Structures are given as C-alpha cells and as structure tokens.
Amino acid sequence: MSDLISLIIVVAPLSLLAIGGASAIYAPLQHQVVDIHHWFSGREYLELFAIARVTPGPGSMLATIIGWRMAGLAGALAATLAL
Secondary structure, three states: OOHHHHHHHHHHHHOOOHHHOHHHHHHHHHHHHHHHOOOOOHHHHHHHHHHHHHOOOOOOHHHHHHHHHHHHHHHHHHHHHHO
C-alpha cells in the first residue's frame, strides 16, 4: 500500500476527533505514526510537534508536517485534505 493511501487512512478518521480543535488528535496521531506504523521515532514526532506548535497557523499543521516528511508536497496535501 502506498504511503499516501496509508497516511489518508490514518488521518481521515482523526478528523472526526478534531472538531473541538486539533489538540484532540495529537495523542492518537502519535500512537498511529510512532507505535503502530513506525513511520517516525518518538523523538522525531516530538520534533515535528514542536515545529507545528511554534509556526503560525492552525493546530492541524502537525498532520501537514507529517505528510510532508513522509511524501513531500503530495503527502502534505493529502494529510491536510484528509484532516
């Protein structure tokens, strides 16, 4: 399965939790990308989280950055649209 499809399958269901704000998805997203799929280490996830928090923009920026790191621009767009 391609990385883009896997990313969409992980991020899209989390969009239902993000209605109250993107901070609601940080823990489930970490569980998926670190513990389940092993796309990133715990340290890498924390670094991406830190980048997402210090940059201006929506809280959902974390999903965009994860998509970018996985598959470049296409990954960033897929993760953003899925969320």
